[in-house]
Amino acid sequence: MWSPGSDNDSSSNKDNESSIISIRRLGKSFETGSRRKTVCYQVLKDVDLEIRRGEFFILLGPSGCGKSTLLNLIAGFEKQTEGELLVHGRPIGRPEKERAMVFQHADASLFPWLNVRENIEFGLRMRGMKKKERAEISARYIELAGLKGHERKFPRELSGGMKQRVQIARVLANEPDILLMDEPLGALDAFTRRVMQEELVRIWGETKKTILFVTHDIQEAVLLGVRIGIMSIGPDSRVFEIMENGLDYPRDLTSREFNLIQKKLQGIFQDDLYFHL
Numbered sequence: 001m002w003s004p005g006s007d008n009d010s011s012s013n014k015d016n017e018s019s020i021i022s023i024r025r026l027g028k029s030f031e032t033g034s035r036r037k038t039v040c041y042q043v044l045k046d047v048d049l050e051i052r053r054g055e056f057f058i059l060l061g062p063s064g065c066g067k068s069t070l071l072n073l074i075a076g077f078e079k080q081t082e083g084e085l086l087v088h089g090r091p092i093g094r095p096e097k098e099r100a101m102v103f104q105h106a107d108a109s110l111f112p113w114l115n116v117r118e119n120i121e122f123g124l125r126m127r128g129m130k131k132k133e134r135a136e137i138s139a140r141y142i143e144l145a146g147l148k149g150h151e152r153k154f155p156r157e158l159s160g161g162m163k164q165r166v167q168i169a170r171v172l173a174n175e176p177d178i179l180l181m182d183e184p185l186g187a188l189d190a191f192t193r194r195v196m197q198e199e200l201v202r203i204w205g206e207t208k209k210t211i212l213f214v215t216h217d218i219q220e221a222v223l224l225g226v227r228i229g230i231m232s233i234g235p236d237s238r239v240f241e242i243m244e245n246g247l248d249y250p251r252d253l254t255s256r257e258f259n260l261i262q263k264k265l266q267g268i269f270q271d272d273l274y275f276h277l
C-alpha cells in the first residue's frame with residue numbers, strides 16, 4: 001500500500017510539487033454551421049489549472065462538457081482561442097512525443113498489419129532507432145504492460161483489454177513526460193475495466209509519469225485520481241473545483257472512506273446549482 005505523493009516520485013519534493021502543465025484563462029470556441037451562417041460555440045472559457053509533475057489527475061464531467069477538447073489542446077491537436085497553455089513553462093506548438101495520447105478505441109490507433117512487438121516499436125523505428133535498442137525497449141514495456149507471451153500476436157488476435165495494453169505500452173515506449181488518456185477504459189467490459197484500472201495504477205507507480213485522465217465515471221475517478229478536476233456543463237465550461245483524494249493505493253471500492261468521496265462527488269453533480277454554474 002502506498003500514499004499519493006509519498007513514494008511516487010524519486011525526484012525531490014520540490015520537483016514533485018512543480019507544475020508540468022499550466023493553464024490560465026484558457027478558452028476554446030468552434031465555428032459551426034454552413035458557409036452562409038456560422039455560429040460560434042464556446043466550449044471552454046476561463047479554464048485555470050495547474051497539473052503537478054508525476055500526479056494522476058482526473059478530469060471529470062458529463063458528456064459534452066469539453067473534456068476531450070481540453071485534452072486535445074494539451075496534446076497540440078487543437079489551438080486555443082484564448083488564454084495561455086504552457087507545458088514545462090513553454091507554449092505548446094504542434095503535437096510532440098512528450099505528450100502522448102491514449103484513445104478510447106485502441107483499434108483506431110494500432111496498425112492491424114503489425115504484431116504486438118512491431119506496434120510497440122513503431123515510433124522508435126520511425127525515429128531511426130537501431131533494431132537492438134528497439135528490441136530492448138519494447139521488451140521492457142511488453143513486460144510492464146503484462147503482454148509477455150503475446151508479442152507475436154496481431155491486433156485481431158487480441159482482446160479489448162490486451163489491445164489497450166498494447167496502446168499504453170506503445171505510448172510509454174516513446175518515453176513521454178505526460179500521458180493524456182481520453183476515456184481509455186470506456187470501451188471495455190466491467191470486469192476487464194477493473195483489471196485495467198488496477199494495472200494502470202501499478203504502471204503509474206512504476207513509471208512515475210504524469211497522467212491526465214478523462215472520465216465521466218465517478219467511481220473510476222475516485223479509484224484512480226490523486227486530484228479530481230470537476231468540469232462544469234458546457235458551453236463556457238471550466239474546471240470549477242478540484243478535489244484532493246488522499247486515499248492510499250490500491251484503493252478499496254468497498255471502504256467507508258472511498259464511499260464518502262464518491263458520495264460527495266455524486267452530490268455535486270446532483271445539486272441544482274451544478275446546472276447553473
Ligand SMILES: Nc1ncnc2c1ncn2[C@@H]1O[C@H](COP(=O)(O)OP(=O)(O)OP(=O)(O)O)[C@@H](O)[C@H]1O
Pocket residue numbers: 030031032041043061062063064065066067068069070216234
Ligand atoms: N471540431 C469541433 N467542431 C465543433 N464543435 C466541436 C468540435 N469538437 C468538439 N465540439 C463540441 O464541443 C463540445 C465538447 O465536446 P468534447 O468532445 O470535448 O466533450 P467531452 O466532455 O469530451 O464529451 P464525451 O464525454 O461525450 O466524450 C461538444 O458540444 C462538441 O459538439
